[in-house]
Amino acid sequence: MLTKEEMPACPVATTVQLIGSKWKLLILRNLRTRPWRFNELRRDLEGISQKVLTDSLRALEEDGIITRTVYPEVPPRVEYALSPLGEEMKPILDAMEQFGIEYKRRLA
Secondary structure, three states, rough: OOHHHHOOHHHHHHHHHHOOOOHHHHHHHHHOOEEEEEOOOHOOOOOOOHHHHHHHHHHHHHOOEEEEOOOOOOOEEEEEEOOHHHHHHHHHHHHHHHHHHHHHHHHH
C-alpha cells in the first residue's frame, strides 16, 4: 500500500492507480456480485495467467479493496470478496457498466 505522500496529487489518478489495470477492473466486476474462489476467477477471466491473477489479487488486498478469507478445511478453501472500502467502489463500476451498455446501444 502506498503512503499518502507516494500517491498522486490528482484524485482521479489515485483511483486509476488502484484499479486501473484491465484485470483488476474485471476482478472487481466479478466480486461486486459475490465472493469468488481463485480458480473460479481464473476460469471466468479468459486469458489471465495464474501469476497475473495472483499479483492482482495481492495488490487489491494490500490496498484494502478486497479481503481474502481462508477457511480451515481440508483442502483449504480461500474466498475473495470486496472489503467495505471495495464496496464503496460499486457506484464507479455500475457507472462503467451503464456507460458500456449505452455506448454499445448507440453503435447498433
